[in-house]
Amino acid sequence: MTKSSPNIAWGEAALSRPQFIEQVWQEGRAAYRELPWRNIDDPFAVLVSEVMLQQTQVARVLNFWPRFMAAFPTADALAAASSADVLEHWQGLGYNRRALLLKRAAEVCAATLQGQLPRSYDELLALPGVGPATAAGVCNFAYRTAAPYLETNVRSVFLHLLFPSQENVADRQLMPLVADCAATEEPRGWNYALLDLGARLKAETANPSRRSASYARQSPFAGSNRQKRAALLRCVLAHPEGIAAAQAWQLVDEELARAGVAPADERLKGEIAAQLQREGFFRCEGGLLRP
DNA sequence: ATCCGGATAT
DNA sequence: ATATCCGGAT
Incomplete structure (x- = not known):
């Protein structure tokens, strides 16, 4: 059942492969979005x-x-x-x-x-x-060379049409179907259709991708490391000539305070700054953080 | 307050 | 496998 090549298990729905492909083409084209990065060869x-x-x-x-x-x-x-x-x-x-x-x-x-x-x-x-x-x-x-493209909008289409009631569907289940359809003469148009139909489904119904096994809720942004990292980076970028870490953190703490967020403790400040340096966001030269 | 979304490091 | 990374819209 998992191997028989032309007849892979086609989801859980009563929708054949040609029916699925026809429906995606039809509805995807109807939902087409003109975007500035589309239909370019670069x-x-x-x-x-x-x-x-x-x-x-x-x-x-x-x-x-x-x-x-x-x-x-x-x-x-x-x-x-x-x-x-x-x-x-x-x-x-x-x-x-x-x-x-x-x-x-x-x-x-x-x-x-x-x-x-x-x-x-x-x-x-x-x-x-x-x-x-x-x-x-x-x-x-x-x-315009075909390759299996699986991201959230595509996932939504496959989940909505082929796994309409199943929860926690793994990408491992979806990928063979995505790859099967990917072999097309028009990879660009086919994947635009998938994206646009997926986007339309999300606008009209509960996000089908929430039934993906890989769907994860985000941790809150306010008070997070992410917020502090981003604020410190913005502060350093705003001081091209360099800024002392202590002064940068004072500015960050003021910004956090305006957002109703408590300042980071000293240990965390050191870790965040070191991490950003390690990742290559800025250097520390002569005691100054410098982009 | 909750929602949305791929790659990488461990 | 799991934790981490941003910010605006609603």
Whole structure:
């Protein structure tokens, strides 16, 4: 049952493979969203959009992708830019690590591929900050070469149509179906249809992806390490000439206080600053935190 | 107060 | 396997 190749178990629903594919094409096309990073062949521009769309919704990315691409139009440009400049353009998008990883990916392309992006899924996957979904996104959308693309909107479509009542559905169950459908003549259009139908389903009904085994609730932001990390980074970026750690933390504590959040204790402050340095967000030179 | 969302390090 | 990483909208 798990192996018979043309007749893999097609979810739990009474929907055949051709019926499923037809329905996704029909409803996905009807729900089509025109987005600035769509229908372009430039793999770097697509990579930037895919990385921004990791853990960040379309509405937010719309405010950032055009400005980012104007500032860093090519992998060479991003590789040559300062981390501070790149992080500045990322502020407000969240999960700042992604910006550093994207810049490192650009540096790999600049150093080893004359500024071009790799063509193959496996080589894309090897780039910093590029996982299975992002690598598949670049293949499908930029190169129009088919690759199984499984992210939240796609997951929602498969769960809604093929696992309508099952809870805790693992990606391991979904992936064979996604891969089966991915073998198409039109990988770009097919995956746009999946994304757009998924987005429509979420707008109309309870998020089907909540029935995914990998769905996780977030811990609260207020009072979190994430909040303090982000505030410290913003503070250091605002002082290009460098700022003493104690002074930076005083400014951060004031900002937290305005948000009704207690200041971090000294031990935590040290750990957060050290962690950010280790990850490459800034350096400590002559007692000054410097982007 | 609750919601949304991929990759990486351990 | 599990913990961690952001911020705005609602």
